[in-house]
Amino acid sequence: MEQLLERVNKLPIAAKAGIVVGLLVAITAATWFLLIQDTETEIESLKAQQVTLDQTYAEKKEIADNLLERRREMDQLEQRLQDALTELPERKDIDELLAAMNDLGKKAGLEITRVTPGTEAPESFYARIPISMSVKGNYHEIAVFLQEISQMKRIVNVNNLKLGSPLPRNDKMILSSEFLATTFRFVTAKTKDPAGGPK
Numbered sequence: 324m325e326q327l328l329e330r331v332n333k334l335p336i337a338a339k340a341g342i343v344v345g346l347l348v349a350i351t352a353a354t355w356f357l358l359i360q361d362t363e364t365e366i367e368s369l370k371a372q373q374v375t376l377d378q379t380y381a382e383k384k385e386i387a388d389n390l391l392e393r394r395r396e397m398d399q400l401e402q403r404l405q406d407a408l409t410e411l412p413e414r415k416d417i418d419e420l421l422a423a424m425n426d427l428g429k430k431a432g433l434e435i436t437r438v439t440p441g442t443e444a445p446e447s448f449y450a451r452i453p454i455s456m457s458v459k460g461n462y463h464e465i466a467v468f469l470q471e472i473s474q475m476k477r478i479v480n481v482n483n484l485k486l487g488s489p490l491p492r493n494d495k496m497i498l499s500s501e502f503l504a505t506t507f508r509f510v511t512a513k514t515k516d517p518a519g520g521p522k
């Protein structure tokens with residue numbers, strides 16, 4: 324090693340500079356190949372992973388955002404279905420309907436003289452349930468009663484309305500009224516019997 328150093332010492336300055344430059348180039352190249360190149364390769368790999376992860380995150384975030392939106396839409400549809408089933412229920416619930424109509428008649432001041440539920444008539448996706456009614460009261464009381472029926476949550480149509488037999492009673496003209504109140508129910512495959520008719 325000492326002999327090598329003595330030889331280098333005896334060389335001209337240009338040769339010494341060349342050796343130093345050569346050593347620097349060799350050290351730099353070794354550093355590049357041994358350390359920096361591996362690090363750059365790793366950095367590029369990490370950048371590619373970052374891009375993939377960012378894309379995956381963006382896709383999953385979009386799915387999550389859409390999921391929340393879909394849940395909101397589903398909740399709204401569920402609420403609309405519940406509202407629709409209130410207007411057009413799957414079960415007859417005639418007793419509940421008659422009790423509600425009786426309460427409305429009493430509040431309007433009517434005397435309900437007859438209530439006769441008829442036979443259910445199935446249609447394509449619903450069934451008609453007719454109810455014949457007779458009531459007594461003055462014109463205003465009958466009108467209030469019919470108005471209250473029209474505002475019920477469940478669909479009830481009133482037709483074939485007849486007013487007649489006016490009789491004075493306590494400074495009022497009492498009329499006898501007959502009409503057909505028709506309500507409906509939703510018919511599904513579950514609520515039909517094998518022959519196709521309603522249960």
